[in-house]
Amino acid sequence: MVRSTGSVTERPWGLVLAELGRAGFTGLVTLTSDAKQFTISFDLGAIVAATSPLASDAAARIALTNHFISSSHVAELSRRIAAAADRDEIEVLAEAARLSSEQVERLRQRLVAQRAARTFSVEHGTYVIEQKIAMPPGTSLDVRAVIYQGARKNLSEQQMASALRVFGSHFVIRPDAVTSLSSYGFADEEKPIVAALLAGTSLPELEATHREIDPRTSQAVVYALAAYGACDAEHRSVPPPLTRTVTADLPPPRPSPPREGASYVIARTATSPVIARTVTPTPSSFGPSGAPTGGRPPTSPPSPAVARTATPAQPAVARTATPVRPVVARTATPITGARGRPTTSPAISRTSTARRTQALIAARMILVEQGADHFALLGVPFDAPVDVVQTAYLNLVRQLHPDKLAELGISDPNAQRLFAQVGIAFSTLTDPARRAAYLEQLARPTSQLALPRTRTSEEPPATPAAEAYRRGEAALRRDDPHDAVIELLRACQLEPGNVDYHAMLGWAQFCAATDKVSIATETKKSLERAIQKSHKPLVARFLLGRVERMLGRDREALRHFHEVLDHQPHHAEAASEVRAIQARLAAAAARRR
Numbered sequence: 001m002v003r004s005t006g007s008v009t010e011r012p013w014g015l016v017l018a019e020l021g022r023a024g025f026t027g028l029v030t031l032t033s034d035a036k037q038f039t040i041s042f043d044l045g046a047i048v049a050a051t052s053p054l055a056s057d058a059a060a061r062i063a064l065t066n067h068f069i070s071s072s073h074v075a076e077l078s079r080r081i082a083a084a085a086d087r088d089e090i091e092v093l094a095e096a097a098r099l100s101s102e103q104v105e106r107l108r109q110r111l112v113a114q115r116a117a118r119t120f121s122v123e124h125g126t127y128v129i130e131q132k133i134a135m136p137p138g139t140s141l142d143v144r145a146v147i148y149q150g151a152r153k154n155l156s157e158q159q160m161a162s163a164l165r166v167f168g169s170h171f172v173i174r175p176d177a178v179t180s181l182s183s184y185g186f187a188d189e190e191k192p193i194v195a196a197l198l199a200g201t202s203l204p205e206l207e208a209t210h211r212e213i214d215p216r217t218s219q220a221v222v223y224a225l226a227a228y229g230a231c232d233a234e235h236r237s238v239p240p241p242l243t244r245t246v247t248a249d250l251p252p253p254r255p256s257p258p259r260e261g262a263s264y265v266i267a268r269t270a271t272s273p274v275i276a277r278t279v280t281p282t283p284s285s286f287g288p289s290g291a292p293t294g295g296r297p298p299t300s301p302p303s304p305a306v307a308r309t310a311t312p313a314q315p316a317v318a319r320t321a322t323p324v325r326p327v328v329a330r331t332a333t334p335i336t337g338a339r340g341r342p343t344t345s346p347a348i349s350r351t352s353t354a355r356r357t358q359a360l361i362a363a364r365m366i367l368v369e370q371g372a373d374h375f376a377l378l379g380v381p382f383d384a385p386v387d388v389v390q391t392a393y394l395n396l397v398r399q400l401h402p403d404k405l406a407e408l409g410i411s412d413p414n415a416q417r418l419f420a421q422v423g424i425a426f427s428t429l430t431d432p433a434r435r436a437a438y439l440e441q442l443a444r445p446t447s448q449l450a451l452p453r454t455r456t457s458e459e460p461p462a463t464p465a466a467e468a469y470r471r472g473e474a475a476l477r478r479d480d481p482h483d484a485v486i487e488l489l490r491a492c493q494l495e496p497g498n499v500d501y502h503a504m505l506g507w508a509q510f511c512a513a514t515d516k517v518s519i520a521t522e523t524k525k526s527l528e529r530a531i532q533k534s535h536k537p538l539v540a541r542f543l544l545g546r547v548e549r550m551l552g553r554d555r556e557a558l559r560h561f562h563e564v565l566d567h568q569p570h571h572a573e574a575a576s577e578v579r580a581i582q583a584r585l586a587a588a589a590a591r592r593r
Contacts, residue, residue, distance in 0.1 A: 003027065003129040008122055012163035014147045014227030016127070021045045021143030022229070027132055033125025040116050047141040050115035056482045057115050059089040059107075064485065065512050067519060068107050069097045071489045071505060090138065108139045113146055120150030123159060144228050145185040151227075152220035153514075156381055158388050160219050164203065167226035168233030172200035177230035184224055189213065193221045197231065354408040355587045357399055362580040364396075364422075365414045373442060373478055374425035386430050393426040442478050465494035469501055472508060481512035503530035503540045510547060523547055538564050542574055554581045 006016070008031070017040075020029070024045040031038040041049040055061065060077045063069045069077065073096075080096055081089045090111065094104045151160065173181075173194070186194060192210050201209075206218045225231045367377050375384060378392045398404065400419045405411075428434045472487035488505040495501060506526030513519045524547060530540035545560030558581055564574040 003131050005126065005128050008033075008125050008127065012159075012166060012223075012227060013120055013122075014151060014163065014223060017143050017147055018228040020129070021047075025129075025131075028130050029127060030130070031119050031122055031125055031127045033122045038115070038119045038122070040119065042143075043140070045143065047112060047116050047143055047146055049138050050112045052115040052118050054118065057111075057118055059093050059111060061482065061485075062111050062114060063093060063097070063107055065482075065509065065514070066107065066110055067513075067522075068099060068103055069093075071485070071509070072493065073097060074486075074489060075493075088138070105139065109141060112139050113141055113149060116141070116146045117150035117154055119154075120159075121154040121156070123156060142183045144180075144183045144224060147227055148184045148186070148220055148224035151223040152216065155220075155223070156384070156388075158385065160216075160223065163223060163227075164219065167222070167231075168235050170200065170202045170235075171197055171222055171226060171231045171233050173197045173225060174230055174232055177225070180230070184221075186221065189217060190221050193218050197222070197225065350408060352590075354410055355583070355590065357405070357408060357410060358412065359580065359583040359587060360399060361410075361412055361415050361418055362576065362583045364418050365576050365579075368418060368421050374429050374438065376479055377421060377425050378429070384429075389426065389429045393422065396422050463495070465491045465498070465501070468494065469504070472504065476504075476508060476511070481508050484508040485512055499530045499533045500536060500539070503527050503534070503543065507543045507547070510550075516550065520547060520551055538567055538571070542571070545574070545577060549577065549581065554585060557581060 003025075017029075020042055022045065025042045026044055027042055029040045029042070031040075036053045037051075038053070039049075039051045040047055058078065059081060060069070060074050063077070064071060064074050077093055077096055081092050084092045090104060090108050093099070093107075099107065155163075178198070181194060193206060193213065196206055196209065203215075203218060203222060206213075206222075207215050210218070222231070226233050364377065375381065378384075378389060378396065380388050380392045384392075397419075400415060400422065402416070402419070405415055428438050468487045468491035472484045472491060475481070475484035475487060485505065485508045488501060488508050491501045492498070492505055503526050506523040510516060510519055510523040524544060527540045527544040527547070531537045531544070534540060541560055542564050545557045545564065548554075548560060549557035558578060561574045561577045561581075564571050565578070568574075
């Protein structure tokens with residue numbers, strides 16, 4: 001029986017799954033987009049099975065990236081699963097790979113979670129909710145953990161921003177939801193975010209307070225909690241205005257432009273004009289009772305005491321004038337930042353901004369020197385629409401404009417080069433014809449931004465292993481580590497004694513893994529083996545430095561990059577990595593001071 005249908009653009013996808021989970025739904029959700037079909041099976045509100053048409057969600061691929069099988073078994077296991085289409089794919093894989101029952105259960109959970117979370121990547125499509133069982137239950141996952149995983153890994157920036165605008169701007173975790181926070185799968189990294197949400201906060205405040213945490217993580221935590229109804233959310237913009245009505249026997253004021261932060265409305269009565277002044281209060285300018293505190297002293301003796309009468313329309317205070325002209329003391333409004341907090345010293349703020357800008361330049365120059373694609377340079381998804389590209393571009397231009405850099409005292413020669421590259425990326429991705437041609441170029445297996453080198457008659461033709469290796473490198477350049485793993489695995493199978501191929505395969509597997517800590521040991525072994533045996537050890541040494549940097553071990557990463565520079569002083573990528581790490585360490589030291 002069809003329960004309901006809808007479109008994923010109507011409301012946030014997390015709300016749909018959360019409602020099914022809270023209602024204890026049993027049935028099937030089918031999501032269709034561009035002739036691709038995803039399914040999620042529910043049993044009493046828990047997710048028990050899921051399917052995905054994407055190759056990256058195949059059972060053998062997930063088993064490889066989660067280290068249940070070795071790379072040499074992927075092809076054979078894929079063939080066995082395809083030949084036994086009527087059997088459960090996990091059972092076929094477990095028999096062939098001889099997995100224990102515990103490993104089978106863990107693999108099934110990760111497979112179902114990844115496939116269910118993949119539905120969050122669908123930006124347009126329709127869904128059907130049916131009260132029927134179409135897939136046998138294999139595991140039992142809490143829908144809250146799937147919502148958090150999907151929001152963090154698969155939701156586009158545009159979808160995330162749109163959903164958060166729907167949810168609200170200020171969030172507080174409900175008291176009755178505290179005991180169920182473990183159901184979302186939050187790790188230690190998310191604990192500061194949860195602690196702030198228990199007291200009540202907004203995303204800008206989270207970003208300002210916890211700069212060490214990826215903003216994407218904060219957004220995903222808020223998304224998951226708000227979608228499931230674990231947060232009380234409200235829309236806040238600015239504090240509500242406080243209106244004070246002061247009656248005085250004064251002549252009508254001369255028209256003049258209002259000062260910023262206050263508006264004036266003049267109304268005439270039979271005896272005297274009434275000047276209503278709307279003042280935006282700040283936390284430091286009004287005491288608990290609503291009365292002004294501090295401020296500039298009056299320039300003349302204060303007026304006699306007056307009676308205060310509250311008007312029924314608003315919490316205003318009506319003051320009746322005495323024969324002596326009263327003098328109204330004005331409360332000075334402190335200078336506050338965008339979030340209502342007192343700003344820091346301009347010199348300190350400028351220094352902090354300069355350091356962040358220098359770190360941004362160093363990090364983006366790494367991408368430029370690595371030949372990263374335009375999407376990576378702008379920091380947008382590979383399929384980002386034009387409006388997302390424009391937003392990212394404008395954000396970078398505001399930080400990298402020559403006038404802004406001159407104001408901050410930054411004279412980095414790389415800034416001008418980066419500014420030009422950002423402009424090229426923007427003009428390419430916002431022009432439909434140029435973007436189509438660029439995407440076609442990236443899709444070619446051997447495409448490079450430089451012109452291909454013509455092979456001379458003396459050079460031997462490339463072997464199948466070398467061709468597979470080049471395709472793997474191309475996949476890494478376009479930020480597709482899963483395809484890179486397949487191609488590099490083929491290269492290693494065709495030429496098993498090539499340590500360079502195995503080193504690059506280890507690097508690709510590290511990039512594709514969701515849990516990089518667990519695979520780091522094997523990756524480093526492959527790279528260290530190449531350092532010892534390869535005729536090009538600097539490549540493996542450089543990749544080893546990147547592994548350490550991605551694991552947060554900046555000191556170890558610096559050691560490897562410096563060793564690369566000792567042997568090759570003009571290695572641009574290693575030099576960029578060193579600059580970025582040193583800028584990050586300097587910023588961290590400044591924050592500690």
